[in-house]
Amino acid sequence: MKTTLLEAVQKRFKTIENEPLYAVATLLDPRFKDRYFTSADSIKHAKDALTQEVEKMEVLQSRTTPEGAERVPENPHKAPRMEAQPDSSSSRKSSLKGLFEEILQEHDEERGASSTSTQVQIQTYLTEQTVPRSDSPFHYWGVNAIRFPTLAATAAKFLCAPCTSVDSERLFSAASNIVDARRNRLGGERAEMLIFLKKNLPLHLKL
Template identity: 30%
Template structure:
């Protein structure tokens, strides 16, 4: 709206000055200066707001890079700017930095950014890199331990069954004396092997080739899921988080359009199906 007023400033001034009763509404140079300051400060944020509010692509991993871009380029003070422009930019930066300054939020954003192959640890604070790697290892270990192979089931014949043939006694081989039962095998070597596999997978991921910022990280993870099995599970966990509440608000709006005064008797299950179809067709 402000950009449109500045664009049509000459026409607005001409129309208002032609009417004696409206001449006092002609924008003064102070008014124009304020409008230009607000427009210069807010116009760069429009595209970023639309991008972070999307729901057809990964958005949560963009938050840290966007904040870095705001602090160092987009909203940084420039020579020749008015004091009002500098004040507006500073207020915006203070608000955004305070909004995402919560430790839990920072931890979540660091994990989402690290698991995105486009950014990895590029926008993670140097003091938090080791903490992020430690949490990645811990979550990768928890994923590896939860997925255990199922023990094989053997069917034992009933000893009282007279019709069952007697089992032939087999001789022990020399190698059988060197076998160790699973219950007696120490746990530390397996844990060490698991830690080594996790460390190797994590290092291989961070040393992999850089991905273009325009590529879809979900497609990348689909192609490299076998190469990074544990990290691909973490990508499913973190990259599905929306960066803003806009997607949920769109769902609420869709539900409000479906459930109205003429369709107030719909069952909850029917509403769920209709909203799902409306958002996915």
């Protein structure tokens, strides 16, 4: 029985580490982080997915204030932009070209600073020691939200509780309706096929 159960788990969950949802949630759990991935490739894919999610969250936070208003980032040290001169068309073209290049340069600098901040947060978080298994990850992020603001916001997105357990309970009910006293000779493979058809055939018929 143990051998059969182990084979079933390996068959169904052998690609679980490559699923971005589960990989990012595991990295953001301070009890696990990247300590339990089975291969270097899985860790790399998980960190890449985490970096993308943190960058998305950083962009979202930079666009809005706590009141929901738009916020325009300003750099007090940047030089004033050139203005077009009205007396010459060639000078206007030159000024517009310079203004366009200046905007592009500012945009690249902002993206570079954002990327650096993201990498620093992720690297610092992952290099720290994991917390005990008995500790709450929500308490950890509540305490460390000041040190890792973007990571904490991303963790709140990925570590939220499932909205309901109805689907899993319905699956157990479907199994009990198929394997009952009148079908007590069904083998495991045949019962699995019937449950699969019960749950998935209506979805295909709708298409």
